[in-house]
Amino acid sequence: MSHILTTIGFDADDTLWHNERYFRLTQDHFAELLADHTESDTLMGRLLAAERRNLPHYGFGIKGFTLSMIETAIEVTDGRVPASVISQILDAGRDMLSHSVDLLPHAAQTIQTLRSDYKVLVITKGDLLDQERKLAQSGLRDLFHGIEIVSAKTPEAYTRIFAQHGTGADQGLMVGNSMASDVIPMIDAGGWGVFAPHGLSWAIEHATAPEHPKFHEITNLGNLPDLIKSIITGDIHATG
Structure with missing residues (x-):
């Protein structure tokens, strides 16, 4: 030695x-869910800002990412995001936690x-x-x-x-x-x-x-x- x-x-x-590709796929789905409320690029910018803001509280990983998506959805809809959308975001987070390696x-x-x-x-x-x-x-x-x-x-x-x-x-x-x-x-x-x-x-x-x-x-x-x-x-x- x-x-x-x-x-x-x-x-x-x-x-x-591989890991980041699952985040990208989930972000694409997230953009589809919020397409009636904001443009994709704007949404991704808001999401990234939420992730940066939340890192000291939630740390790195899928759970913090999921919470940041929910927070961003609430922000861009002025609090009017449907419960069905929140449910789909949670489902997407759970799917990420079981993806293949x-x-x-x-x-x-x-x-x-x-x-x-x-x-x-x-x-x-x-x-x-x-x-x-x-x-x-x-x-x-x-x-x-x-x-x-x-x-x-x-x-x-x-x-x-x-x-x-x-x-x-x-x-x-x-x-x-x-x-x-x-x-x-x-x-x-x-x-x-x-x-x-x-x-x-x-x-x-x-x-x-x-x-x-x-x-x-x-x-x-x-x-x-x-x-x-x-x-x-x-x-x-x-x-x-």
Whole structure:
């Protein structure tokens, strides 16, 4: 095991399996339900504002998203939203909590490749029950040396997790599709942050890529083992 890098953390949603597409489908249905009251673009802007406003109260995940849809429906109808629409929004939220778990390419193979030489962790945020369900259904759960479901991904959270499961954040790497949650706070904790972009991403997770020697970007998880080899052999300059 390399003393430069000992522990690899993986984000879950839209890094190991599809997730955002279910939110987009639900948003489309939400727009259809409120089509008589406002334009779709306006509605999505109001919904995003509600999600930002509600994050400190509800946290990340489907339940908070569902409550934000209900709040937005009440706002755009001036409190006149029919009970039948509220019922359909609740149904849509429940459907999201039972959607299938479809792995992204290279997810299982990459974890299998790395786990013999490194401690591999899954570090995810969102609804506890939903994340546990997806992990169980993914078939990946037993491949990880540690599982952390957190309320927010902060430098402090990464410092704690990589100290608990590994040899510290400075010898850890976090890979995920969110620049704001997976990359920047991990680098701020002293580790490597690897961006693996997904075709769909939530606006709240957007951030500018950092100019830092411990930041890297890959096109998919299949590129991760070679990137790690380059880091530990010094082919990529990664200090700081």
